[in-house]
Amino acid sequence: MLKSPYLQRVFDEVRNKDLNQPEFIQAVETFFLSMDELVIQTPSIEKNAVMERLIEPERFIQFKVTWVDDQGSIKINRGYRVQFNSLLGPFKGGIRFHPSVNESTMKFLGFEQTFKNALTGLPLGGAKGGSDFNPIGKSDQEIMRFCQNYMLELYRHIGPNTDVPAGDIGVGNREIGYLYGMYKKIQNEHTGVLTGKGLSYGGSLVRKEATGYGLCYFVTEMLKTYRRDTIEDKKVIVSGSGKVGYHAAIKAFELGAVVVGMSDINGFIYDQNGLDMKAVSDLCVNGDLTKKYIETHECIYGNNPRDLWQQPCEIAMPCAIQNELNLEDAKALVKNGCFLVAEGANMPCTLDAENYFRTQNILFAPGKAANAGGVAVSLFEMSQNAQHYPWRYDEVDEKLKGIMRDIFIKCYSAAIKYKDPYDLISGANIASFLRIYEAMLEEGIV
């Protein structure tokens, strides 16, 4: 129950209108819970119908993607692009290829992205795209044909000053290459219309590492501020071993943490003395970490990735997918000594898990702040493309550190001013909201 009758009314309307969109409703509820007091103290928010305007995407595009598999069968998938909010700049957000992609996941991701992009302080609006296409088990040729057909529709909705997609789950360097190749062929221009590109044709150094590295930089700021401590010697578990999870684990290890557990869709691995990170590095390249790791290493293994949360650690980084960590998992983590949770994925913790961490005084880094490093470096990639000049690795990495420090300070300052210093969920929501709110008032009723 929300304290502000206005927020409660808007929330009830969303629940009725978008009844079959549970992830979107969850994202809106988490956001509204942070905004309660501010909305009560600021009547102009209701007067300007700010919340109604914020929760409605500017444009929701759904299209058919027809492609032919290696056996010659015709396949049809649904493609999406939600252009959620462009108040601060061109739409920006990743493309996800995963069977769970639907209207609800697209809208929750676009909504979250809007606030995340606002926190970076950069001129970026929020968007998301994807398809229910499942890349697992597809040949390289099938992936290429699918990407090309997806772009055959998407190209008319995007552009370097309109909407700039990037990767997400199931979309990495290979897919971005195929998407970009097709866009270039149709439009006959080489522009920064996608980020996460290969280095040979306009990509940025540190882009592929940025979300995972940024997550560790954010955690470092939290440990320094709240505990006068570092990540050194802390036992860390990371779920997922894709682009975000892998790079978070590697950076944590480089900073002196002991990475004791990781997972993928096939299960989890755990070693209280620390995983062999050289082996993790070699195996993650092929995307088959857990099964291959146990062929050559003695460690605890389970074929349910969720059981990773039952293992002891001090820091947990959920980096796989939405709602991968529920209340029961949260209780196990706290019981086993976890004191900090940092979301690398988007909304990986259920709302009751999040609330539980709050009641237990667990330090909590919400995804929209802690995983914003990827989109920040995407903007750097856009800048390099516009300048036709690549930046050095150390230059990008330093800028990334600076952005993550700034994001932490914004969240922490807003938490102190409006809630309590430990409530970074509210801090992130309020700090990003205030920037968007200002732009909304200045740009008029559009």
Ligand code: NDP
């Ligand atoms: P990837 O596709 O590269 O990796 C996803 C990883 O999660 C894979 O290792 C996959 O296993 C694993 N996985 C999938 N489902 C589960 C599950 N239920 N339990 C455990 N592991 C699982 O995606 P990304 O790393 O790019 O994205 C991960 C998360 O981070 C998403 O929520 C995304 O929205 C978010 N994010 C990504 C950003 C980016 O820059 N890429 C930026 C900000 C947020 P397997 O390989 O076996 O399928």
